[in-house]
Amino acid sequence: MSDTTTARPADALRADDTPPEQTSSGTVRRVGGVTGWVDDRTGGAKGVNYLLRKVFPDHWSFMLGEIAMYSLIICLITGAFLTFWFVPSMGLITYDGSYVPMQGVLMSEAYASTLHISFDIKGGLLIRQMHHWAALMFIAAITVHMLRVFFTGAFRKPRELNWVIGTVLALLAIIEGFAGYSLPDDLLSGTGLRATQGFILTVPVVGSYIAFALFGGDFPGELIIPRLYAVHVLLLPAILVGLFIVHIVMVAVNKHTQYPGPGKTNDNVVGYRVMPVYAAKAGGFFFLVFGVTALLAAVAQINAVWVHGPYDPSAVTAGAQPDWYMWFSDGALRLLPGWLEFVVFGFTFSLNIALGSIVLLPLIYVVLGIYPFVERWVTGDTREHHLLDRPRNAPVRTGLGMAAITFYTILALACVNDIIAIKTGMSINDLTNTFRVSLFLLPPLVFWITKRIALSLQRRDRDTVLHGRETGIVIRTPDGRFYERHEPLDEYTRWKLVSFESHAPLELEPATDANGVARKGARKDRVRAALSRFYFTDRVEPVTPAELAAAHHHGEEHEQLEVPAVATEQRITSGQH
Amino acid sequence: MADANHPSDYDADAYEREVGTAVSLDTGDHVGDGGLPERFENPGLPAHQPRMADLDDGAAKRAERQVATLFGISVVGTLGFLVAYFAVPTDARMFFPGLGDVSTSNFLLGVTLALSLLGIGAGAIHWAKTLMPDVEEIELRHPMRSAPEDREKFGDIVLGGGETAQLTRRPLLKYSMGGALGLFAIPLLVQLVGSLGPFDQPFRRLATTFWDGHEVDGDGNPIFVRPRLMRDPQNTPVRPEEVPIGSVFHIQPEGLLDLESHILEEKAKASVVLMRLNPSDFVSEKARDWGYEGIVAYSKICTHVGCPVGLYEQHTHHLLCPCHQSTFDVTDDCKVIFGPAKRALPQLKITVDDEGYLVADQPFQEPVGPSFWERERL
Ligand code: HEM
Ligand code: FES
Numbered sequence: 036m037s038d039t040t041t042a043r044p045a046d047a048l049r050a051d052d053t054p055p056e057q058t059s060s061g062t063v064r065r066v067g068g069v070t071g072w073v074d075d076r077t078g079g080a081k082g083v084n085y086l087l088r089k090v091f092p093d094h095w096s097f098m099l100g101e102i103a104m105y106s107l108i109i110c111l112i113t114g115a116f117l118t119f120w121f122v123p124s125m126g127l128i129t130y131d132g133s134y135v136p137m138q139g140v141l142m143s144e145a146y147a148s149t150l151h152i153s154f155d156i157k158g159g160l161l162i163r164q165m166h167h168w169a170a171l172m173f174i175a176a177i178t179v180h181m182l183r184v185f186f187t188g189a190f191r192k193p194r195e196l197n198w199v200i201g202t203v204l205a206l207l208a209i210i211e212g213f214a215g216y217s218l219p220d221d222l223l224s225g226t227g228l229r230a231t232q233g234f235i236l237t238v239p240v241v242g243s244y245i246a247f248a249l250f251g252g253d254f255p256g257e258l259i260i261p262r263l264y265a266v267h268v269l270l271l272p273a274i275l276v277g278l279f280i281v282h283i284v285m286v287a288v289n290k291h292t293q294y295p296g297p298g299k300t301n302d303n304v305v306g307y308r309v310m311p312v313y314a315a316k317a318g319g320f321f322f323l324v325f326g327v328t329a330l331l332a333a334v335a336q337i338n339a340v341w342v343h344g345p346y347d348p349s350a351v352t353a354g355a356q357p358d359w360y361m362w363f364s365d366g367a368l369r370l371l372p373g374w375l376e377f378v379v380f381g382f383t384f385s386l387n388i389a390l391g392s393i394v395l396l397p398l399i400y401v402v403l404g405i406y407p408f409v410e411r412w413v414t415g416d417t418r419e420h421h422l423l424d425r426p427r428n429a430p431v432r433t434g435l436g437m438a439a440i441t442f443y444t445i446l447a448l449a450c451v452n453d454i455i456a457i458k459t460g461m462s463i464n465d466l467t468n469t470f471r472v473s474l475f476l477l478p479p480l481v482f483w484i485t486k487r488i489a490l491s492l493q494r495r496d497r498d499t500v501l502h503g504r505e506t507g508i509v510i511r512t513p514d515g516r517f518y519e520r521h522e523p524l525d526e527y528t529r530w531k532l533v534s535f536e537s538h539a540p541l542e543l544e545p546a547t548d549a550n551g552v553a554r555k556g557a558r559k560d561r562v563r564a565a566l567s568r569f570y571f572t573d574r575v576e577p578v579t580p581a582e583l584a585a586a587h588h589h590g591e592e593h594e595q596l597e598v599p600a601v602a603t604e605q606r607i608t609s610g611q612h
Numbered sequence: 613m614a615d616a617n618h619p620s621d622y623d624a625d626a627y628e629r630e631v632g633t634a635v636s637l638d639t640g641d642h643v644g645d646g647g648l649p650e651r652f653e654n655p656g657l658p659a660h661q662p663r664m665a666d667l668d669d670g671a672a673k674r675a676e677r678q679v680a681t682l683f684g685i686s687v688v689g690t691l692g693f694l695v696a697y698f699a700v701p702t703d704a705r706m707f708f709p710g711l712g713d714v715s716t717s718n719f720l721l722g723v724t725l726a727l728s729l730l731g732i733g734a735g736a737i738h739w740a741k742t743l744m745p746d747v748e749e750i751e752l753r754h755p756m757r758s759a760p761e762d763r764e765k766f767g768d769i770v771l772g773g774g775e776t777a778q779l780t781r782r783p784l785l786k787y788s789m790g791g792a793l794g795l796f797a798i799p800l801l802v803q804l805v806g807s808l809g810p811f812d813q814p815f816r817r818l819a820t821t822f823w824d825g826h827e828v829d830g831d832g833n834p835i836f837v838r839p840r841l842m843r844d845p846q847n848t849p850v851r852p853e854e855v856p857i858g859s860v861f862h863i864q865p866e867g868l869l870d871l872e873s874h875i876l877e878e879k880a881k882a883s884v885v886l887m888r889l890n891p892s893d894f895v896s897e898k899a900r901d902w903g904y905e906g907i908v909a910y911s912k913i914c915t916h917v918g919c920p921v922g923l924y925e926q927h928t929h930h931l932l933c934p935c936h937q938s939t940f941d942v943t944d945d946c947k948v949i950f951g952p953a954k955r956a957l958p959q960l961k962i963t964v965d966d967e968g969y970l971v972a973d974q975p976f977q978e979p980v981g982p983s984f985w986e987r988e989r990l
Contacts, residue, residue, distance in 0.1 A: 090751035127875075133703060157702050160718045161725070193756040226919060229880070230935065233917025233982035236818075243815045243984050248808035253817055253877040254918075290753055298657030304751045305657065312744050319736030326729030333722020334711055348880035349844060349862065349912060351922040353934040368917070368952055369936040376954035378988050385983040387952050388917060421753055453937060463937055464950055526655040533652045580652055 091313050092293035092306035096187075099180035100286075101317060105324040106173035107279065111272065113166035114215075120156055122148040123264035125220065125257040134341055142220075142345035145260050149219040149340055164332035170212050171337075172328065174360045177205050185406075185436050187423035189292045191416070195407040197285040202404040204278050206396075207271055209360045214267040216338075216358055220260055223338075225346025227357050228259060230365075234392035237385040255348065295422045295534045297527040302421070356450060366449030367391030370471050399443075413566045414538055427496075428535040430489035431570045437485040438478035445474050486573070493575035496532040500524060500578040501586040533577040541567040657748060665742045675742035679735045686731025692724035815986040819979035822865045822882040823960065823972050839866040841886060841909065841962065841970040849969040850886070855907050860924040861886040863909065865972065881980055883912040883920060884960055886970075887942060889929060896945045902961040904970065909960040910946050911980040914938055916953035918982045931957065955983070 074080045091097075124144040130137045132147065134154045152159035181201060184190055190198035217224045232254045235246045251258035290304050299305050307313060331337075343352050357365055368391040375387035410432065411417070426433040448455070449470045456463040503521035510518045524532070543564040547553050664671035696717065704716040711719075757763070779786055825834035840849040844862040847869040855861065863884040871878065891906040899908055910931070912920050919935035924942075930949070931940040938951030946957035958980050961973040979987055 090749050155702060157697060157717060158721050160715060161721045164718075164722075226935065229919060230917040236982050236984040238985075240985055243818055243986065244811055246984075247810060247814035247817075248805065251808070252810055252814075253874075254880050255876050289756065290751070297655045298748075298750075300654060302753045304753060305748050307746070308749055312740050312746075315736045315740035315744060319733045319740065322729045322733030322736065324733075326726045326731075326733055329722050329729055330726035333719050333726060334708075334714075346876070348876055348918075349864075349883035349920050351920045351934050353923065355934060365936070371952050373938075373948055373952055373954035376983060381989045382985055383983045383987045385954070387954060388982070419755060453934075467937070467951075526652075527658045530652060530655050534654065577651070 086287070087308070087310040087314075089287065089290075089309050090304045090306045091291055091309065092299075092304060094294055096183045097291065098320065099176055099183050101320055102324055103173055103176035103180050104279065104283070105321045106169045106176055106328070107275065108321070109169040109325055109328055110166060110173055111276070113162050113169060114268065114272075116162045117152065117166060118268055120148060120152045120159065121145070121218070123218065123261050125255070125260050137341065137344065140345065143260070145218060145220040146340070146345040149221070153341065161329070161332050164335075164337050165328050166215075167337045168331045168335070169328050170215060171358065171360075172324070174205075174208050174212055177201075177208055178360075181205060181403075182436070182440070186426045186433060187292070187294075188420065188429060188432065189423055190407040191420040192411065193289055193419050194285075194292075195411070197282060197289065198407050199404050200278055200282050200285070202400055204275065204282065205403075206400045207275055207278070211267060211271040211275060212358060212360060214263045214271065217263050218260060218267060219338075219340045220346050221340035222343035222346055222350060222352060223340075223355055223357075225255065225348070226351060226355055227361075228255065228346075229348060230368075234388060237389040238393060239382070239384065255346070290421070292421050292423050295425070295531065297530045299422065301419070304421075353453070356454075359447070362447035362450035363443050364392055364395060364446075366446040366452075366470075367395050369449050369452060369467065370446070370474065372471075410570075413563065413570055415541060415563075415567075416538075422534075425535065427489040427492040428537075430486045430493070430573065433489050434482040434486035438482040441481040442474065442478045445470055445477060490573060490575055497575065497578050500529055500532050501583060504528075533579075535577055537574050537576045538571045539574075540564070540571040657750075660747055663742065663746060666746075672743065675738070679739045679743075682731050682735030682738060684731070686728050686735065689724045689727025689729075689731055693721060693728060696720035696724055815984060815990065818881075818981070818984055819987075819990045820881075821976055821980060822868045822878045824975040826867055836975055838965065838971045838973065840965065841884065841972065842866050842869060844869065844883070851968055852904055852907055852964060852970060855886065855888045857888050857890055857906065858926045859888055862912070880918070881913065884909050885912045885921065885924065885931065887924060887929075889942065893929060893943050895943050898959070899943070899945055902959050902973075904962050904964060907962065907970070908942065909962050909970075909972075910940075910942070910957040911960065911976065912957075913981040914953060915948075915955040915957060915980075916951070916982065921957065 070080075122144040126144050127141050128144055128147055130140050130142050130147050130150065132138070132150055132155055134150050137150060149163075152163055154160070184198065184201070213227070217228050232246050232250060235249065236242045238245055246254070249259065249262070250256045251262075291306075293299050293304060293306070296305075344350070356362065368388065371387045371391050373387050375390065376383065376385045378384070424432075426436075449467070452463060452466050452470065455461070456466050459466075503523040506520045506522050508520040510520055512518065541564050543560060544554070544557075547557075665675045666672075700717045700720055702715075702717050705713055706716040706719070708714050708719060758766070774780055820834065823836075823839060825836045825839075827835045827837075829835050841861075841863045842849055842865065844864045847864075849866070850861060850863070863886050864879065865882050865884075868875065868878050868882055886907065886909045888905075888907045891900055893906075894900050894903075900906075902908070910921075912922075914921050914933040914935065916933065916936055916938050919933050921931045921933045921938075921940065923932040923934055924930075925932065929942040931942055931946065932938075933940075933951070933953070936952050938953035939949050940946040940953075940957050941949045945959065948954065948956065958976050958978050960976060962970055963973045965971045979990060
């Protein structure tokens with residue numbers, strides 16, 4: 036027998052290949068010509084089905100990340116428009132456009148083209164203002180989104196990775212914002228670049244080399260704006276979009292967290308399917324965010340670059356502030372005293388500048404990035420967490436978060452100290468000194484207050500579970516005593532108040548083993564135990580059924596108004612010292 | 613695996629075993645149970661509450677009409693935008709209550725675009741809320757980690773891959789590949805960083821200004837020519853008698869404002885403020901010596917991060933930098949009396965030339981502007 040006589044199906048490579056099964060493309064085609072066509076070539080239906088059927092939990096705070104996502108997209112769209120008219124050049128020309136006050140002024144092409152977009156391109160000002168508003172919204176949304184993730188403990192395993200990606204996104208976002216802000220080459224943005232060059236010069240040893248590398252020589256030079264342009268429209272957007280896609284894919288892979296509540300457990304997701312509910316809600320929400328951006332651009336002027344004129348290193352205007360997300364750094368520069376600059380062996384260390392800029396910025400993001408790992412080490416918790424914490428149920432974490440917000444806010448307010456001074460009539464020196472002291476005093480104070488508030492909210496929750504909801508109905512007994520009627524909670528409401536975990540502090544193991552030999556890592560364990568005590572010594576346990584039964588047994592659903600229930604109070608605080 | 617030591621989240625027995633309030637470090641996380649035996653049970657999802665539109669066909673019809681109206685508003689907005697785009701010229705202005713004088717075109721384009729977008733958004737969301745299913749659904753989670761077999765297989769594939777490629781058996785391959793991969797990025801980095809420059813002692817350029825002289829001698833050193841102090845932007849020389857007490861002038865060195873290129877780079881270092889005080893106001897001898905009959909010239913570039921020190925308070929004789937409020941005392945060598953800057957503003961020694969114009973008697977004797985590493989070494 037020769038080979039040619041062996042009948043072989045045309046679609047098999049080798050003789051013993053089994054012929055592929057016919058796809059049921061008939062059904063696929065019924066879905067629609069295009070989808071069928073695509074599926075015939077990709078087999079994507081299964082994956083897409085899965086995505087469209089995914090369940091997402093619903094809560095307003097989950098929209099914060101969405102706002103960030105949509106404003107990023109709006110930035111990309113409007114930014115692409117702007118590139119068609121903006122000229123990223125520092126070459127000097129004489130302005131002859133339609134904005135009369137600037138006619139005849141020598142300015143860079145970057146600034147002139149920004150004026151051109153604002154005054155001569157129809158709708159150009161709208162697009163410019165939408166771009167700027169969307170950028171501000173983007174950074175604000177990321178920040179608030181991050182706070183949501185922090186205060187609810189959404190960063191815990193398995194989402195630490197996404198937290199780190201988020202931190203990088205947040206850092207890149209403000210750099211992207213700063214780069215964009217610098218492009219028009221107006222007086223304010225040039226002043227910002229001037230300060231940036233000042234920061235860079237303070238880098239030990241190589242500061243002047245880095246500054247010359249970035250600016251292509253002396254400040255300002257003619258290269259920084261073309262370079263920032265490449266960074267702003269190409270490099271950072273590519274990284275931002277790439278990371279952001281990973282971020283979203285991780286949300287889908289991890290499945291979204293949910294707030295605790297009846298029916299919600301650590302191993303389910305309760306919510307609505309993407310198709311059709313989320314597709315409509317999220318798609319609609321995109322249009323809302325887009326529309327709000329357009330409305331803002333219509334009615335609220337932003338970054339009126341024509342007011343102060345082109346950049347001139349010898350000109351400055353009072354009350355100059357960067358965009359809000361840079362305030363904290365500028366504020367830190369205002370608070371750091373001059374004596375932090377000193378000379379050692381003839382070399383200058385300008386800590387008064389470096390600490391507020393090239394140290395502060397990375398430091399904040401490193402601290403943010405490692406927080407989940409610190410907390411995980413302290414709790415020793417290696418389980419997955421898909422149920423969010425109510426902030427009150429993590430009093431120390433909530434306190435730390437509020438302290439950090441306080442610290443950041445003081446720095447940011449310090450950046451507008453001149454404006455505050457003018458508005459309040461305070462002397463700027465007093466104001467600055469007040470800020471300096473507050474920066475150290477207020478965060479610990481806020482930490483302490485927040486923690487106390489969280490603990491007392493937890494106690495109130497216990498009280499509500501044990502004694503029911505206050506009805507506001509006061510009842511007078513025949514012998515003249517007063518009661519407020521309390522109504523027992525239904526089991527759904529109660530579940531919200533009792534379904535949390537209260538961590539116990541870790542206890543130190545003996546530093547030496549049975550033979551008196553020092554145990555490895557004993558010191559590290561001491562630190563860990565101390566931190567664990569810091570986190571969990573003061574704590575409130577959720578009510579158990581036994582306690583509730585006991586409370587009922589004592590007839591406490593008719594709690595007396597005059598006599599506090601001392602016995603209960605003690606049990607609540609039994610976890611504390 | 614650390615996990616083996618830990619009670620899984622759903623392991624009720626583990627809760628039971630934990631009694632007491634403190635737990636030992638080596639077992640990791642613990643959930644306090646208050647020493648009490650049991651916890652509440654999850655009651656499950658509450659019963660679903662149907663919406664008006666689910667029960668009442670009339671309500672559903674109403675919702676449908678509302679959604680359609682919102683979509684209609686969007687269409688109106690879109691058409692409005694087109695009208696505004698073609699009908700309103702770019703330079704038209706109008707008064708709008710609460711906003712004042714605004715660009716008509718910007719206002720109308722923005723509002724109509726907003727309507728066009730908000731209409732779609734509100735319509736879609738209203739539709740989802742009133743007419744789309746609102747029965748909550750449940751999806752199960754699975755632990756993130758893969759099944760043990762898969763993890764093992766993964767390890768096998770990676771290690772096995774190395775083995776079949778003979779990587780483990782041939783260390784020479786391993787090390788040479790590592791070396792090559794470790795080094796290949798260096799040329800790219802060198803090209804980038806090496807070509808950014810200029811790197812020929814940049815700190816020297818930070819320390820020279822236009823006052824040092826624009827022409828250079830055979831060794832490349834600038835030739836100092838006692839340049840006149842020129843008003844900025846008029847570019848005219850200044851006579852002492854034109855400077856009354858209490859006045860302040862913005863100054864550039866002679867020739868700078870005539871430059872064809874690199875004018876901003878020179879201004880960023882050479883800018884000077886000129887003030888006249890009553891000679892008896894000075895507490896420092898140097899101020900008088902380096903000035904001319906109470907007229908003094910100081911670098912305008914802040915020693916903090918380089919903003920122009922633009923504000924002069926006549927009464928207190930203070931120069932104030934608007935960027936971070938560093939305050940310099942003109943009567944006392946422009947030393948810092950408040951704010952984040954450390955160093956005094958460098959003084960420019962001035963005198964008058966034969967024709968009676970103010971000139972620099974010598975260049976700045978120290979680098980102007982922000983601090984840098986090598987500053988004190990120059
Ligand atoms: C480019 C900026 C960002 C975009 C576009 C973005 C977008 C989103 C979106 C749409 C979600 C899902 C919805 C939600 O939970 O809100 C999400 C979740 C998440 N984001 Fe972001 N985000 C950004 C920045 C950040 C930052 C700065 C952090 C924290 C440092 C962060 C950490 C997280 C985490 C941990 C989740 C999972 C939350 C959960 O499942 O509960 N993201 N992000
Ligand atoms: S630049 Fe002058 S105070 Fe900062």
